[in-house]
Amino acid sequence: MSANDKMRNAMVLFVITLLIAIGMRVELQNFADDFIFSHALDHTSLHDYMIKRYQGWSGRFTLDALMVSTINYHIVWKIGIPASLLILCASVSKIISGKVNLALTTAFLCLFMLIPFSINENAAWWVTGFYNYLLPVSMLSYSMSVFLKTGKVNFSEGFAAVISLSISCFNEQTAFFTLAVTIIAIAINKLYRRKFSYIYLLFSLINSALLFLSPGNFIRAEKESWRWLPGFKEMPLLNKLTFGFDRIHQTVVMHDGVIFGIICVLSLIIIRKFSQKSKISLFFSSVLVIHLILMLIKHFHLADLGVAFYNEEYLNAQRWISYSRYLSYLFSLLVIFSVFYAMAIATVQRNTIAKPMIALLIGYATIAMLSFSPTVFASWMRVLFFWEVIAATACLWIYYEFLRDDESRNTWILAGLMLAAAMSF
Template identity: 35%
Template sequence: MSALRNNSNTYNLIGFCFFLVLFYASLFFSLDIKVFSDDATFLAAATSGMSPLDYLSERYHTWTGRIAIEGIMFITIAIPTLWKLAIPTCLLLCAYATWKSFFADKLHYCYGIPLCLFFLLLINHSILDTTAFYVTGFYNYLLPVSAGLFSCAVFARPSAFSTIEKNLVIPLAFIASQSEQVGFSMLGFFLVTLLWDRNTTFAYRVCLLLVALTGFATLVSAPGNYLRLASEMRYMPEFGDYSFVRKVLTGFDVFNAHYTDASNLYPKIIALLLALLTLNKQFEFKRTAFLLAIAGVFQGSLFSYLLSTANNDSFSIRYLSSGLGLEYFASYTLTILSLVSATYIIRRIFSSNASFCLAVFLLLLHTASTTLVGLSPTAYESGFRVLLAGDVIGLMLICLLLKEAMHQHALIEPHKL
């Protein structure tokens, strides 16, 4: 019996190594600098002969506070081998952190990590093309997102990770905090987790929180932010007249367009998992809740001719010039009712208050991290790339629901795979 188990472990390891070789090779030989893009601009700066300190000082005072990300990009973008290996590594880091957080006790890593990677790659490819398979997009989006996801996984359960991993997460948390959306989401997760559980390695967690706060404070306090804001006002000249509520509404408009996008699979997967988890459950308003949840998720396909939903500002509330804009607010109402209905269904699914609170927190954070883009005049100009952080949070919710489905329906017994 022992020999059979050893043979099985050997075959699993060989298969996993073969998968890694194929994955790295497929990306290594397909990634390249895009000519006439930000890739070429930053590559020219990195090979101009300017010292890293001079470059970072100039960028900090004239454009951005992302000194860690900018520094890494400046030093490594001229070395293709590094970022060709780093991009698949960051994708695998996301998959590893997800597997470790949700499936480590149910699925062997040889199966769990590829499964999580598969779910990650279900993100709309318009998003992946601008954040993972685009070199400067990798530095500014995939790198901090993967660092932030791994940091959150370690922060939630430090005992599940090795000493090396816990030490590695300290610089990764600083890198993650150098992105506005990731820093906001990570700090929110850190604070909620710390308030929920103060007894688990409190000193280490506080240290990690301070590192993240330092990085985020450096980001938002950079003098270049104000010059950048003034420069980017050309994309939305009326932005200076917006109230805070109107900025939030602009951000929610971006979220709503993505949530209702027919090519966005994550809301559909969440709806499917909610249906699976309630197959044998009866509760009040079940049909009404599902009808509202599904109507909100599929409105981009069902009501596209009636409601104004699209992924560019030509279809946004920004260009509402006459009437009450009922088509916009009808779509917003459906989306909000869908989110509220999903929350109600989740409450009926989870018997554990901790799991319910985590699921609702992830749903709210998924919405808030995307809505955050409304605080910038480039809310629409930024395109698909600003949707990555919110989608990765959505992936966490999917995995939480999938783990509950595996538990309730005994789809996989622990350690069988």
């Protein structure tokens, strides 16, 4: 058996073992939302429950219907969670390389496991979180893997992609992302101006309209405002935008933000490899280096950076009036600009990098959307889940385009990722 065959077998065994372990480990909680939704139909029919919920609380019609009708059948989500994760990983590999690739699928699974536990715990391993986050994100990834094909889309995969929208477009972040990517792709690339693309866009618009225009959304916003942020409706726009940016700031400064750290390292490599020596390149490189040093200090508790600067905890009264918090905002913004500067350089070398760059930008926009929600902080860490998936995709895409030529390095990095993923489980 050749070394390649051994590695291939190891990857298959790793993926199967990890997915089975995930399915066996997840459990339904007997409190909070899991408990509430598992008893949602105790005294009513699915039809009556969904009409009442859509009119009085949430536009996530298909997600809510799936959740309350299947949550008590444990086999559904015990299989559904690992199956959704496999679909997500395989779809990302297809988006990047044009086909389902075992190495890319395995690598993305590893990166997924390196997403901060506080995020995955809320959005993937929590049963209610699975229905509302992992499931629509996995369906989005599949439908995008079909939509982004530049070749002909056959009927079966096109039909499956459009049907997937009935799941993916009933989460606010994935619906916004779907519409933005579809419109941008059709507008700037004539290869996407085809019959399937317009059908895809039409169904995206219809499903998203059903989500965003639900009467329940407006009633819920009013009630949640009094519960979480009294006076939210009367707050100045700048205050609301500050709330949203605080969550963006969080993506940069999380002490266990491994994915963003990898992006920063890859950005440094790109700047060094392709950028001409200039003051602007030196500036952005220095910003990234300082950021990585600060994150190492945080991760290993080498120094106390204070309660505001590079602190990932939510904005509160103490941090609101702290100058160091706004200095932290400014520097985190420079770090983000540095990453996009590197990706812009990469796009000049390989125009395919424009796709993850645009996706990452829209990903940040899906977090900024939270500025206009009174649950900007009440949604905890799960609202960063979709951004982490996009960031992990960008990491893998950059590596695939620029660094995959060395087979020995690929093997060692993949082995290291598998070890790290296993240790994080």
